[in-house]
Amino acid sequence: MKALTWCGTGDVRVSNVPDPKILQPRDIIIKITSTCICGSDLHLYDGFMPTMKAGDILGHEFMGIVEEVGPEVKNLKVGDRVVNPFTICCGACFYCKRDLWSCCENTNPNAWMAEKMMGYSPAGLFGYSHLTGGYAGGQAQYARIPYADVGPIKIPDGIPDDKVIFLSDIFPTGYMAAENCNIQPDDTVAIWGCGPVGQFAIRSAKMLGAHQVIAIDDGARVPERLRMAEEGGAITIDMHDEYIYDKLLDLTAGRGPDSCIDAVGMEAHGYTLDAAYDKVKTMLFMATDRAHALRQAINCCRKGGTVSIPGVYAGFLDKIPMGPAMNKGLTFKMGQTHMKKYMGPLLERIQNGEIDPSFVITHKLPIDQAPEAYKIFRDKQDKCIKVVLKPHEMN
Amino acid sequence: MTTASELLHRTQDYFDRSESSKNHFVNVGKTERQISAIGGGALALYGLTRGSLGGLVLAGIGGALVYRGVTGNCPAYSALGTNTNHDEGAAPEQYFDRGIHVTQSFTVGKPAAELFKFWRNISNLPSVMTHLESVEVLDDKRSRWTATGPAGTRVSWDAEIINEEPDRVIAWRSLGGADVDNSGSVRFVDAPGDRGTEVRVAMDYIPPAGRLGKLVATLFGEAPEQTIKEDLRRFKRLMETGLIPTTKGQPRGTCSRFFGSEGEIEQ
Numbered sequence: 001m002k003a004l005t006w007c008g009t010g011d012v013r014v015s016n017v018p019d020p021k022i023l024q025p026r027d028i029i030i031k032i033t034s035t036c037i038c039g040s041d042l043h044l045y046d047g048f049m050p051t052m053k054a055g056d057i058l059g060h061e062f063m064g065i066v067e068e069v070g071p072e073v074k075n076l077k078v079g080d081r082v083v084n085p086f087t088i089c090c091g092a093c094f095y096c097k098r099d100l101w102s103c104c105e106n107t108n109p110n111a112w113m114a115e116k117m118m119g120y121s122p123a124g125l126f127g128y129s130h131l132t133g134g135y136a137g138g139q140a141q142y143a144r145i146p147y148a149d150v151g152p153i154k155i156p157d158g159i160p161d162d163k164v165i166f167l168s169d170i171f172p173t174g175y176m177a178a179e180n181c182n183i184q185p186d187d188t189v190a191i192w193g194c195g196p197v198g199q200f201a202i203r204s205a206k207m208l209g210a211h212q213v214i215a216i217d218d219g220a221r222v223p224e225r226l227r228m229a230e231e232g233g234a235i236t237i238d239m240h241d242e243y244i245y246d247k248l249l250d251l252t253a254g255r256g257p258d259s260c261i262d263a264v265g266m267e268a269h270g271y272t273l274d275a276a277y278d279k280v281k282t283m284l285f286m287a288t289d290r291a292h293a294l295r296q297a298i299n300c301c302r303k304g305g306t307v308s309i310p311g312v313y314a315g316f317l318d319k320i321p322m323g324p325a326m327n328k329g330l331t332f333k334m335g336q337t338h339m340k341k342y343m344g345p346l347l348e349r350i351q352n353g354e355i356d357p358s359f360v361i362t363h364k365l366p367i368d369q370a371p372e373a374y375k376i377f378r379d380k381q382d383k384c385i386k387v388v389l390k391p392h393e394m395n
Numbered sequence: 396m397t398t399a400s401e402l403l404h405r406t407q408d409y410f411d412r413s414e415s416s417k418n419h420f421v422n423v424g425k426t427e428r429q430i431s432a433i434g435g436g437a438l439a440l441y442g443l444t445r446g447s448l449g450g451l452v453l454a455g456i457g458g459a460l461v462y463r464g465v466t467g468n469c470p471a472y473s474a475l476g477t478n479t480n481h482d483e484g485a486a487p488e489q490y491f492d493r494g495i496h497v498t499q500s501f502t503v504g505k506p507a508a509e510l511f512k513f514w515r516n517i518s519n520l521p522s523v524m525t526h527l528e529s530v531e532v533l534d535d536k537r538s539r540w541t542a543t544g545p546a547g548t549r550v551s552w553d554a555e556i557i558n559e560e561p562d563r564v565i566a567w568r569s570l571g572g573a574d575v576d577n578s579g580s581v582r583f584v585d586a587p588g589d590r591g592t593e594v595r596v597a598m599d600y601i602p603p604a605g606r607l608g609k610l611v612a613t614l615f616g617e618a619p620e621q622t623i624k625e626d627l628r629r630f631k632r633l634m635e636t637g638l639i640p641t642t643k644g645q646p647r648g649t650c651s652r653f654f655g656s657e658g659e660i661e662q
Contacts, residue, residue: 015650017659136647
């Protein structure tokens with residue numbers, strides 16, 4: 001089959017590889033009908049994620065049709081249409097039982113590796129480095145899904161892929177980011193980053209009843225993302241020519257946002273001195289992550305407010321303003337998304353017509369064009385916001 | 396004669412369990428102890444019947460042999476550093492003097508009875524302990540263990556269960572003739588609330604000198620605590636989910652620009 005493989009920093013290639021097989025009784029094989037490039041894939045592409053190996057198959061946002069079912073998967077059958085969550089969950093451990101699905105204890109074969117770095121290991125992930133298990137990803141024509149009796153969600157006929165594919169990651173991720181803010185009807189929520197997760201966080205904050213949603217990004221680099229945020233009901237701040245803190249105070253008459261969402265993560269850009277400092281430091285390999293957006297979110301958040309972090313961080317952060325965070329009494333909420341908690345309820349919202357997630361798609365391409373797609377997505381060319389790959393379509 | 400041999404056994408047992416055995420550990424093998432005690436007794440009797448000075452010397456030697464046979468401790472062997480007590484495996488003192496002690500624990504979300512049942516059927520253990528090639532059950536207490544290591548090395552030993560409390564404890568030790576003397580125990584303790592069972596393992600082994608010393612690495616790896624932790628993790632996963640996750644057998648690319656790039660299967 002065709003699959004997109006990681007061959008080094010800035011080097012991904014479509015290769016022929018053997019078809020996946022059922023390896024364990026709880027596995028299924030799916031024929032992939034839609035698969036996406038995620039912003040977090042760019043961290044792998046840019047070489048910011050340790051423990052990648054040449055030849056790893058990428059991709060963790062995918063859906064398709066069940067081709068083959070392992071003997072212990074009783075809830076799915078050949079021909080079912082499923083969306084697969086990017087986290088792999090056993091359904092039986094302490095964490096799965098408490099709805100903390102992304103902390104599953106049993107699915108990462110390389111748990112020892114993650115324990116060395118983090119103290120404890122999170123769940124296994126598809127196509128996301130060997131630290132999280134080294135599972136082959138879904139930017140491919142077929143994929144093996146382990147623990148398939150727990151993860152994938154069945155999709156009824158009649159709903160097109162484009163409307164449900166984002167249940168695999170970014171819609172639940174944006175939604176959990178908003179839910180973590182414990183939004184009250186009179187709240188203002190400020191969101192850094194208008195990429196796909198930021199877009200879903202904006203719409204989720206609205207759905208959860210926020211009085212005002214403010215979205216922040218760079219109008220000089222990605223004006224189309226600010227426009228999409230406005231279409232979603234946000235007031236926007238262009239960080240290129242506005243002072244974010246001053247504008248936030250103005251929009252809230254000095255109260256400040258009640259909660260701040262960092263939907264940017266470890267490769268933040270910025271125009272301030274600390275952003276330049278981060279850039280130099282990561283280029284010299286003295287730090288792994290650039291935390292510009294997180295610093296601002298902490299500083300701009302009102303006293304007693306919540307900082308919610310769906311943006312991905314991999315390693316160690318520098319110059320985090322813990323003094324302001326402590327003295328203002330902030331609450332921090334973060335984590336990889338607890339997918340199984342959200343997939344069902346959000347599918348219902350889609351079916352009820354409360355949201356059509358396909359708004360975020362800007363590019364649909366055959367898988368052969370994936371290497372170009374990574375490049376335009378990273379470089380923000382061609383107004384690219386979200387790429388959906390079609391593995392079985394020809395050029 | 397049967398009564399005499401029974402009496403001898405009992406006396407030997409008494410000395411093995413008594414305070415004195417802590418000071419003078421058993422370093423004479425079982426068969427050798429019988430011969431020593433019986434032969435020594437005969438020699439002493441013969442010496443005494445001679446009624447001469449030479450006879451008295453013989454009786455003294457005989458007495459020493461009886462002591463050696465009954466207590467299992469030979470001062471001459473101690474001085475030479477020799478130990479022929481292979482039938483019994485290493486004595487506790489040897490573990491104390493030269494042994495390596497490793498402990499590890501893991502919480503498993505299942506009732507103790509279920510975990511005990513898996514562990515008590517010790518032929519199950521190779522499915523979670525990757526360094527074990529096989530465990531063959533010989534009878535209710537005894538088993539034969541074979542472990543593999545790097546470069547095709549292989550060590551084996553017979554072990555017996557020395558303590559067992561249903562759903563709570565299993566303890567075992569290797570018997571005489573083991574390539575590496577080892578002993579261990581596993582305890583199953585109820586975890587708080589509905590969190591399952593704390594599985595607490597203690598292992599001891601005595602690294603032999605020389606060539607065999609290198610084989611110890613095949614028993615527990617270079618970092619024994621980590622090896623046992625991984626064994627317990629596999630045990631937890633098998634108990635909680637019915638399987639141990641793997642990516643062996645999945646496809647991957649080669650990134651080769653040559654050879655037609657057909658990818659490969661992960662090993």
